[in-house]
Amino acid sequence: MKRSFWYSIVVLLLAAPVQAQSLTGVWQGVETDTSEPGANWPAVLRVQKNKGSSLLGVLYQEKGDQPEVSATFQMQGTQLAKGMRLDHVRKLNETGRMPFFFWCEGSITFTYDPNLEKLTGQATYRPDGDCNKGTFTFYRIKLKSASKVPASKESTLRVSGRNVLWYADAALKQPVTTGNTYRTKLAKTTTFYLTQGYYPTRQSTAVPITIQVTGAAATPKPTTPPPAPAVADTVRPAPLVAPKPVVLPKVLFKLGTAELLAEGGPALDQLAAELKARPTLKLRVAGHTDKIGEPEKNQVLSEQRAEAVKAYLVKAGIAAERISTVGYGDARPLYPSPDARNRRVEVEEVKD
16 A cells, blocks of 8 residues: 555656746748648747746748748747647738738647757648648757856867857857857857858847856966067047947847846946046936837836846946936837847937
């Protein structure tokens, strides 16, 4: 009897549901339709968590042979035990309208593969015209190896994604390597910017992956005396603050939050140094969001993002009364939605 009791407890524990892994983030891939061999619609899906198990998202699609023909949809749905279901809510934008061509809407049920970070979706569309069904395949870039590595020791970085391209800069001008693994030695904390070559679109964006480096890098002993310091004036970075709003391009935020991304630190440190060097300067920080989610929530989020930048500057030693904040929600996008660069802050000088 006792053995049976404990056996039952073990069975119950093993049968207990495991907390579903987060499916938020940026997914890139394609929709295909078996009834149209060869036809494809490259797509980007951005997902964020709402209340409870509910999800919000933006789905962007292009016509495969005509990328100027595109549509952007607001999506909402629920996370399931092995994936999620998303429904089309409304069309946010459409470009390149064509006669006898229209975009299908309905619901998509996705199955999630955590090993590949892959979503396979089966769409059931409302029977408008020839709309019936479609198949989606998405991948997302996610760090699969340790986020911390020892300084100056060879380590293997591993990520998910399809046809991954690595860059050293956010402008994607400095390619590093390709593929899902990169064996390297890092002397300091480094951010790589990764893209997928799997059905890229005009809305595809780079995913920053930051690798923290622990310990001190070995410093080689110089074999020759160091050169004498230059007499010329030190080149200083251009001022960040101006009478007109200036975008801080690398000061971005995690999707749906006011949490600053790590790569924005240098720009904010430069801004703090400029404020210290100009003690009479007063600053206005404006927060912005993308168009994912409800406008009222985006307004609050934009204000929180401006306050997050202010808090960073105050912690750096800037008097709080020198900094005012404002939020504009999703009313002032700089790029077609969805685009992570719309989740930004702008700064401008305030005249008394």
